[in-house]
Amino acid sequence: MKSHWEFFKEGDHSFGMFYPRHYIVAGFDSIENALVAERELLLQGFAEDEVKSATGSFVVDQLESLDDASFLDKLKIQISKAVGTEAGYIDDDLKLARRGGGFLFVYAPGDEDCRRAMAVLEPLRPEFARRYLPMAIERLIYPARVQA
Template sequence: MKQHWDFFKDSDSSFGLFYPLHYTMAAFEVDTHAERARQRFLEDGFAEDDVATASGPFVADRLESMDDANWFDRLRAQLADLVGTETGYLQDDRKLAQRGGAFLFVYTPDQDRIDRAHALIERLHPIYARRYHYAGIENIRYPAQSKL
């Protein structure tokens, strides 16, 4: 990771890869759709410091980048690639970023917020969404057409 983002309350990497623990991430076609989704989360009672948007280039080129990783982080990333799907998700994010997409991040550390976030995401129709937790990455909705 080139950069850590102070917005994340818990760990933002695992095995040298971007991994925002306890966050739900939703991908949208453009930044205005992500911002509208953020507003809906705030209207639904989520705290302002628990919801944020980020441009595709910020996520792909700053948070998910391995450009400045040391040899140990690169080795751990290769191991993660062998046993999981994290790098496949990173490739999806990079493709979306290249097309001008944007991302919404919501802090979901407990079941109540997870359930509320999933229900709201279902109504927002992101391109895809996932939640990062200790046991892995939960795919919430993939793929879907954005209808914002």
């Protein structure tokens, strides 16, 4: 399985696109605010191997990079853009990264894990939060569109 970051327990790609299965991805206006959220989750009992912050440039340039995508992967990406799935989230991530945003990843394989994480994250007001399930992306906090 293709993976760009060892942190992800179940890999970070599916069909050639960034897809960290069983993770919540939360976007913050700065890496500093993502780090605050990371520390708070650790204080609330999440393990160090379950929570990690990253800069916008790392997410866009390393995790979501398509530089090594095969022809078939690129075709799948075009199909997903046409039906409005993962590719739209990547565009939102790019806009946040360009504004200097930070990202937080939380391993949440079960619904209770997700509830625990969101109880911590919601008061910290991320710009968005979504969870990558095996067959869908669940919007947890999401504006109509992330602005450039």
